[in-house]
Amino acid sequence: xxxxxxxxxxxxxxxxxxxxxxxxxxxxxxxxxxxxxxxxxxxxxxxxxxxxxxxxxxxxxxxxxxxxxxxxxxxxxxxxxxxxxxxxxxxxxxxxxxxxxxxxxxxxxxxxxxxxxxxxxxxxxxxxxxxxxxxxxxxxxxxxxxxxxxxxxxxxxxxxxxxxxxxxxxxxxxxxxxxxxxxxxxxxxxxxxxxxxxxxxxxxxxxxxxxxxxxxxxxxxxxxxxxxxxxxxxxxxxxxxxxxxxxxxxxxxxxxxxxxxxxxxxxxxxxxxxxxxxxxxxxxxxxxxxxxxxxxxxxxxxxxxxxxxxxxxxxxxxxxxxxxxxxxxxxxxxxxxxxxxxxxxxxxxxxxxxxxxxxxxxxxxxxxxxxxxxxxxxxxxxxxxxxxxxxxxxxxxxxxxxxxxxxxxxxxxxxxxxxxxxxxxx
Numbered sequence: 001x002x003x004x005x006x007x008x009x010x011x012x013x014x015x016x017x018x019x020x021x022x023x024x025x026x027x028x029x030x031x032x033x034x035x036x037x038x039x040x041x042x043x044x045x046x047x048x049x050x051x052x053x054x055x056x057x058x059x060x061x062x063x064x065x066x067x068x069x070x071x072x073x074x075x076x077x078x079x080x081x082x083x084x085x086x087x088x089x090x091x092x093x094x095x096x097x098x099x100x101x102x103x104x105x106x107x108x109x110x111x112x113x114x115x116x117x118x119x120x121x122x123x124x125x126x127x128x129x130x131x132x133x134x135x136x137x138x139x140x141x142x143x144x145x146x147x148x149x150x151x152x153x154x155x156x157x158x159x160x161x162x163x164x165x166x167x168x169x170x171x172x173x174x175x176x177x178x179x180x181x182x183x184x185x186x187x188x189x190x191x192x193x194x195x196x197x198x199x200x201x202x203x204x205x206x207x208x209x210x211x212x213x214x215x216x217x218x219x220x221x222x223x224x225x226x227x228x229x230x231x232x233x234x235x236x237x238x239x240x241x242x243x244x245x246x247x248x249x250x251x252x253x254x255x256x257x258x259x260x261x262x263x264x265x266x267x268x269x270x271x272x273x274x275x276x277x278x279x280x281x282x283x284x285x286x287x288x289x290x291x292x293x294x295x296x297x298x299x300x301x302x303x304x305x306x307x308x309x310x311x312x313x314x315x316x317x318x319x320x321x322x323x324x325x326x327x328x329x330x331x332x333x334x335x336x337x338x339x340x341x342x343x344x345x346x347x348x349x350x351x352x353x354x355x356x357x358x359x360x361x362x363x364x365x366x367x368x369x370x371x372x373x374x375x376x377x378x379x380x381x382x383x384x385x386x387x388x389x390x391x392x393x394x395x396x397x398x399x400x401x402x403x404x405x406x407x408x409x410x411x412x413x414x415x416x417x418x419x420x421x422x423x424x425x426x
Contacts, residue, residue, distance in 0.1 A: 242358040
């Protein structure tokens with residue numbers, strides 16, 4: 001019997017608390033198994049997973065196709081670094097660029113790394129292609145953004161908890177309100193040194209804030225008009241989560257993965273992560289066309305693990321699952337049902353005031369302040385009732401189940417959520 005098998009959940013939590021950095025505040029649930037839309041704790045209790053590892057597990061836990069690809073490659077060759085070629089990376093690069101309609105990809109590992117990579121590419125493009133004077137490039141970002149927690153990224157964050165005592169911060173960023181086209185045009189037109197506009201098509205960490213329907217398309221048009229790079233951070237919203245392959249696109253070239261929709265804005269730089277691997281392995285990517293990506297030369301950016309053989313085969317398998325199982329279409333259909341049913345409940349609710357989202361990226365706003373623990377307590381009760389979710393910004397609960405969920409399973413989850421909310425009604 002292993003050490004872990006002898007430990008109860010409280011002991012496992014205590015040992016992590018003692019030996020691990022306290023940079024997270026998890027719900028007190030200790031998981032040890034996952035399959036599809038379900039996870040199990042160490043005592044055998046079964047839960048619906050309504051967070052999907054922040055949308056990394058879009059394809060469901062331990063998807064057999066993805067796991068088989070990972071295991072097979074791990075038994076053959078795991079890592080060469082980029083000092084040598086390997087027989088999987090080029091195949092993956094061709095696959096992923098064709099899948100999303102770009103010329104080139106720069107492979108990385110995590111979402112924050114991919115954002116940092118995109119910022120570097122954007123600045124270098126500004127100096128070498130747009131003619132911005134060296135060290136003068138500026139990148140526009142949005143208030144309440146979440147692009148990661150590296151030093152550069154928190155330099156333009158609104159989250160004081162993420163910023164306090166981590167300075168000095170990186171210059172070169174202009175912050176504007178989200179979903180404000182007039183503010184964007186004013187900022188772009190204010191200086192010839194504007195290199196790019198970095199934006200989340202839906203602000204997930206901010207509470208699943210969905211912008212106006214035409215915001216992204218208009219933002220892309222402005223960027224094109226002023227020769228500014230439109231950089232879409234789809235680390236969380238991409239890979240079918242919002243009901244299309246990417247949140248920015250519907251009429252894209254990737255019709256095998258999503259049906260045509262009303263709006264489309266092809267990014268100049270696309271940032272992907274999380275579900276790019278189905279949650280099985282750290283894989284991220286930055287995609288762009290040749291006139292942008294070719295500014296990067298040998299020695300100017302890299303990663304020991306980026307583009308390793310395991311990552312390559314895992315990402316290809318993960319993207320094939322999205323297409324083969326019609327996950328974008330399923331997310332669109334189920335998301336509509338989820339919002340319709342929750343809106344019916346909210347009409348007479350005193351505890352929940354709003355449901356919003358797109359596809360299967362949704363949130364409910366709890367009728368309390370951000371400083372309250374009501375949303376946390378609701379999530380604790382949801383766990384008791386067999387469903388795992390987590391608050392964001394204090395009074396908002398994000399709901400993002402794996403996209404392999406069936407309609408019957410979703411309706412069961414809606415019953416659990418409404419039953420739990422009723423326990424908190426005044």
